[in-house]
Each structure stands twice: as C-alpha cells, then as structure tokens.
Amino acid sequence: MRKLIQWTLLLLTISGGAPLFAATATDFYLGLLRRGISEVDAGRNDTAITPLRLAAFGLVESVEHYQTAQVYLAIAFDRMQQPEAARESMVRILAAERVERKFATLSLPAPIRTAFTAVAKKVLPSADAALLTSPAQPATAPASQPPTTQTQTSAQTTTKKVVESTSRPVVEKPEPTKTVQTKPSKTPPAKPRVDVAALLAAGDRAVVAAKLADARRAYRELLTVPDLDHATSIRVAEGLYRSRDFAGALEAFARVGTLRSGEEAYRYYIAVALFETGQHERAKRELASALPYIEITPDVERYRARIEAAR
Numbered sequence: 001m002r003k004l005i006q007w008t009l010l011l012l013t014i015s016g017g018a019p020l021f022a023a024t025a026t027d028f029y030l031g032l033l034r035r036g037i038s039e040v041d042a043g044r045n046d047t048a049i050t051p052l053r054l055a056a057f058g059l060v061e062s063v064e065h066y067q068t069a070q071v072y073l074a075i076a077f078d079r080m081q082q083p084e085a086a087r088e089s090m091v092r093i094l095a096a097e098r099v100e101r102k103f104a105t106l107s108l109p110a111p112i113r114t115a116f117t118a119v120a121k122k123v124l125p126s127a128d129a130a131l132l133t134s135p136a137q138p139a140t141a142p143a144s145q146p147p148t149t150q151t152q153t154s155a156q157t158t159t160k161k162v163v164e165s166t167s168r169p170v171v172e173k174p175e176p177t178k179t180v181q182t183k184p185s186k187t188p189p190a191k192p193r194v195d196v197a198a199l200l201a202a203g204d205r206a207v208v209a210a211k212l213a214d215a216r217r218a219y220r221e222l223l224t225v226p227d228l229d230h231a232t233s234i235r236v237a238e239g240l241y242r243s244r245d246f247a248g249a250l251e252a253f254a255r256v257g258t259l260r261s262g263e264e265a266y267r268y269y270i271a272v273a274l275f276e277t278g279q280h281e282r283a284k285r286e287l288a289s290a291l292p293y294i295e296i297t298p299d300v301e302r303y304r305a306r307i308e309a310a311r
Helices: 002-009 018-041 045-058 063-079 083-099 110-123 126-133 150-167 196-208 212-222 230-242 246-256 266-276 280-293 298-309
Strands: none
Touching: 018 045, 018 063, 045 063, 045 230, 063 083, 063 110, 083 110, 083 126, 083 196, 110 126, 196 212, 196 230, 212 230, 212 246, 230 246, 230 266, 246 266, 266 280, 266 298, 280 298
C-alpha cells in the first residue's frame, strides 16, 4: 500500500512518517469498501459503484480487499443488467489471482459467493469461471506422476497437427503461364479492431505487477479507440493516473466529459494531474471542487498544500 501511495501522490520524500500515512489512507479506502458492501447488501447497486471502484483503486496491493471490492462490483453490475461491466470486474479478479492465489479463501457471506458464482458462469468462459468457482486444490502432486499442464497439452496438439499437415503429399498441377497486370489498390488496409477488454485487463495486470511502462502502453492504446463509453473512459483515465501518466489521464478525463453524480471524487485525480503537468491555476480550481467529496487524509493535505502554494 505504501508503494501505491508513493506512485499516485508523488510522496517521494516520505520516510519516517510513511507508515502512519499508509495506515491512514488504508483506513480511508477500507471505509469506502465497507460503504460499497453495505450499498450492495441494501440493494442500492447504482450508488455502490463509485465507493467500490475507489476502494479497489486504493487497496490494489491488498489482494484480498481488492478482489472483495471486485466481487461486489460484479454482483452490482449484474443486478443492473450490465454484463460487460460485470465481466470486466471478473477479469480484474482473475488478473489479481494470477499474481497471488487468494480468491478461494476470501471471507464472503454464503449468499454473496453463491450470487458471484452464478454471475461468473454467465459472463466468463468455462475455464475461467471454474478457476473462480472451484474449491481450493492442494498445491502438491505425486512426484512420479507430474500433472500435464494445459500449455503442454495444447503444444502437443499443435505439434501433431503440424506434423500431420506437413506429412501429406502435395500434388501440384502445372498451369499455363499468364501475365496479369494489376492496378495498385487505393484503399488502405483496414486497421485491426482494438480488443478493449483485453487491453483493460492487460493494463490492470501491469499496474498490479508494478510494470508501469507496460500499463501506460495498454491504456494509451485505448485512447485511440474513438467510441469508448463513459464508464470505460473513466477506467482508462484511472489506469493512466495509477500508472503516473498524468498527461494521458487528463486526455482520458477530457473524453469522459461531465462527471456524473457520485463521481465527484475523480476531480481530485484531475487536480493532481493538472498540477503535475504544470497547470497550477486549473489544478487549484479542480481541487476546490473535489475537497467537499473526499476525506482530508494527511496525504491529501500534503498535496493540497503543494497545489495551493504553486505559482
């Protein structure tokens, strides 16, 4: 958590006071997580989205809390009939699971785990759904019979197909030689369609693994997609902010347009991004708009002092 705070708030000179700041910020994000869970439990799924997203953002280095936030997000989105958003939360859980296996041991109420299992089976491929819905398996196996991995099986199948295809005799029929004059095509080749979900997942995995350059590349590529919806644009902006690409974050927030009710806290991210790109007057205005909607932690107070003192 301390490392995340250093990345997102540029507290590069904290040493002795860092544990206190980290604990305070963690309490803040845990409070948001509890609030989001309460909203989902009460059936107020639409008002649960923002606190859960912010909690996941702040608790990304605590796999258990991060996955818990994504579980409740997936359920909330499913209840709101937004299957693609629910699937994206599932993909984030899978990305975290590949970093550290924690999901099977999460402390989730039985109705929530049951609801999550139902959503996973609806929106994920069967193999991915099984990874999140099957009980934890022992990590060891008999030495004399090592398990065959999916990669090995796939490689063997591919090899077999290649051998079969290359072993078949090829009969060539001679054809009369023809001279064909062709005109160069004036139509440029179509650009390959960008896989938005795959790039979001790649960016999220890179952030979790602290590979910020890889994260920036993934999120930057998403900025080239012309028709991103509001929610996806916010995720791209948040990802660029987390990977410390402040100019890219501002570009993404510009595409978001007007923030909706419940999204006011994102103005703090905009204020920080403006400050880090040298736009101090605009940063002050955005910060003033954000402060009524965020908790004034020591970290926020430190950044407020820097922004308000900027010339």
